[in-house]
Amino acid sequence: MDYIWTPWRYQYMKEAASGNQPECIFCEAAARENDAETLIVHRGEKTFVILNRFPYTSGHVMIVPYAHVAELNLCESGTLDEMMQLAQRVETALRWLGTCVCTCCHAGSAIPTS
């Protein structure tokens, strides 16, 4: 079995364990206005694209619905449409960099697409 060694995620794990994290990091980021600070790189009508502050690999981005849902099957069809359209755009951009593409719900589950 191979393991991804990501020691830079220790800061996130430490903060999460301390209980000093917002209830939902995605809702909190979406509500803030400073996209550079929250690492939001695109805002759509129903979803937004955010860089992972503690990525597993370089170029790790998430496409997140504004709706606070924990599973893709709880998203409205318009939200899913926009997620997939943005996933295509992100995938195209990231393929130039040779990195992976993931979609994500607020629960933090990720579905690698490549």
Ligand SMILES: [Zn+2]
């Ligand atoms: Zn949320």
